[in-house]
Amino acid sequence: MRQLAVVGAGWAGLAAAVRARQAGESVQVFEMAGQAGGRARRLPDTAAAASPRGLALDNGQHLLIGAYRETLGLMAELGIDLSRALLRLPLRALDPQGHGLALPPGGGRLALLRGVLGACGWSWRERLALLRASAGWALQGFRLRHDCSVAELGRGLPAGLRRGLIDPLCVAALNTAPEEASAQVFLRVLKDALLGPRGSSDLLLPREDLGALLPDPAAAWLADQAQPLSLGRRVQALHPLAGGRWQLEVQGPQGRRERHEADGVVLACPPGEAARLVGPLRPDWAAQAAALTHRAIVTVLVATEGERLGEPLLMLRDGPGEPGQWIFDWGQLRDTAQAPGAHGLWAVVVSAAEPWLPGGLPRCGQAVLDQLAAQAGPLLPPADPARPRRVLRVLAEKRATFAATVGLVRPEARILQGLWAAGDHVAGPYPATLEGAVRSGRQAVNGLRAEGIPPGPGARPALSRS
Ligand SMILES: Cc1cc2nc3c(=O)[nH]c(=O)nc-3n(C[C@H](O)[C@H](O)[C@H](O)COP(=O)(O)OP(=O)(O)OC[C@H]3O[C@@H](n4cnc5c(N)ncnc54)[C@H](O)[C@@H]3O)c2cc1C
Incomplete structure (x- = not known):
């Protein structure tokens, strides 16, 4: 049995480890943090019953779509009940006035046609322009x-359509402003969502915290297979051995130094750290990884006195003084019998959030409260001074995703013999998403296995210690 090493227990590393084990390999996952999940994780300080409103919180609100086939497949393989873990809705991008696109169930071209023709609050000019544009994109495959940029792609479209649909979808999918976002990556996501198998365009809203969604079940599955995660262990350096085998220098708890050998390594850490580890071995690969720039995402948790949105998810109009683009109603997502604190709790997402960071997070939180008051409509109750809303917490991830800019070149999965990269940043069709991460993890293991490196001597558990 080969002994593979995985560096990083984000969704890419976990997907790689499960794939490796399913293929009959022995696998050791080194994770520098005290928990798995990476950029899609439960916050450890909120896992306890003492957390705000008795709820486990995440590092940031996430959303999946039906086209995330590998992620959903992995969750199903781990025995996760998808209908309990995720609320599935046909694609909806409605604003608080109830204006916007709401596809009928099923997805596909017919649903898109019916959804666009029936879109509330859009003029006929806007509806026909969207149908013409999507037919043109489909004709070009x-x-x-x-x-080019998404802004350029949408140049011929009516301004209302750009502001009311294209720009919010672009920022949600790519976490990159339309002026700099890659139209090619945007179209690829649209293609998979709109033309994929039935249900591909559905929105899948987490009903549980992110830890419960994949990292906990994956860690439990691996532990069941006698492959527990090695948490609190940072890989400090990688040294090539003969025949595509590798030695890993690992810093363990209390600064203890360990050395491990492996018959193949999946490097599933973020691009900056991957560049540090690979720099001495493949400077060109490391330079590409290090050149990626990042964009922030802020999630503002708003506590209301039991208020409810007209939909579990609404689109907000953002602008210079208005940060939020989407609002999730946790009262309609979490099981309020088990977690009554979810009732009346809203998560407002601010993607491509750089403009809001210099002013400080409290200011961003206040701007979100003002924005909600200003944009009230039939689906978003007006602010009531007798029932004040307050900001429960502002969560900021400064390096949430890489910027999916025009013409971006991403590092390839294969680095050297026996050393493959995984992670949302690795070259692939998707922007920085859970699906991109999971696909890359599985692809790295397939690549490693195809190299056919024979098992090294005694390549089972931790081999040597210094
Ligand atoms: C706030 C926010 C909102 C998001 N919203 C969405 C969304 O709605 N939908 C969506 O699809 N995606 C979303 N994303 C993106 C998604 O979370 C990421 O694409 C995905 O989690 C990346 O996973 P990964 O495994 O590639 O990397 P990471 O999650 O970064 O995992 C890398 C792991 O490697 C570990 N590590 C680093 N260095 C070392 C080392 N030397 N040794 C050992 N371990 C190491 C890290 O601790 C980490 O656990 C969002 C991201 C954020 C932050």
Whole structure:
């Protein structure tokens, strides 16, 4: 049995470890943090009953779509009950006035046609322009000869359509402003969502915290297979051995130094750390990884006195003084019998949040409260001074995703013999998403196995210690 090592227990590393084990390999996962999940994790300080409103909180609100086939497949393989873990809704992008696109169930071209023709609050000019544009993109196979920005892609479309649909979808999917976001990556996501199998365009809203969604079940599954995660262990350096085998220098608890050998390594840490580890071995690969720039995401948790949105998810109009783009009603997502604190709790997502960071998070939180008051409508109750809303917490991830900019070149999965990269940043069709991470993890293991490196001598548990 080969002994593979996985560096990082984010969704990419966990997907890689499960895949490796399913393929009959022995696998050791080194994770520098005290828990798995990476950028999609439960906050450890909120797991206890003493957490705000008795709820486990995440590092940031997430949303999946039906086109995340590998992620959903992995969750199902781990025995996760998808209908309990995720609320599935046909694609809806409705604002508080109830205006916007709401597809009928099923997805596909017919649902898109019916949804666009029936879109509330759109003029006929806007509806026909969207149908014409999507037919044009479909005719080109959703491929562009030359990449351009999403803003350029939408140039011929009515301004209301750009502001009311294209720009919010772009920021949600790519976490990159339309002026710099890659139209090619955007079209690829649209293609998979709109033209994929039934249900691909559905929105899947987490009903549980992110830890319960995948990292906990994956860690439990691996432990069941006698492959527990090695938490609190940071890989400090990688040294090539003969025949595509590797030695890992690991810093363990209390600064203890360990050395492990492996018959293949999946490097599933973020691009900056991957560049540090790979720099001495493949400077060109490391330079590409290090050149990626990042964008922030802020999630503002708003506590209300039991208020309810007209939909579990609404789109907000953002602008210079208005940070939020989407609002999730946890009262309609979490099981309020088990977690009554979810009742009346809203999560407002601020993607591409750089403009809001210098002013400080409290200011961003206040701006969200003002925005909610200003944009009230039939689906978003007006602010009531007798029932004040307050900001429960503002969660900021400064390096949430890489910026999916025009013409971006991402590092390849194969680094050297026996050393493969995984992670949302690795070259692939998707922007920085859970699906991109999971796909890359599985792809790295398939690549490693195809290299056919034979098991090294005694390549089972931790081999040597210094
Ligand atoms: C606030 C926020 C909102 C988001 N919203 C969405 C969304 O709605 N939908 C969506 O699809 N995606 C979303 N994303 C993106 C998604 O979370 C990421 O694409 C995904 O989690 C990346 O997973 P990963 O495994 O590639 O990397 P990571 O999650 O970064 O995992 C890397 C792991 O490696 C570990 N590590 C680093 N260095 C070392 C080392 N030397 N040794 C050992 N371990 C190491 C880290 O601690 C980490 O656990 C969001 C991200 C954020 C932050």
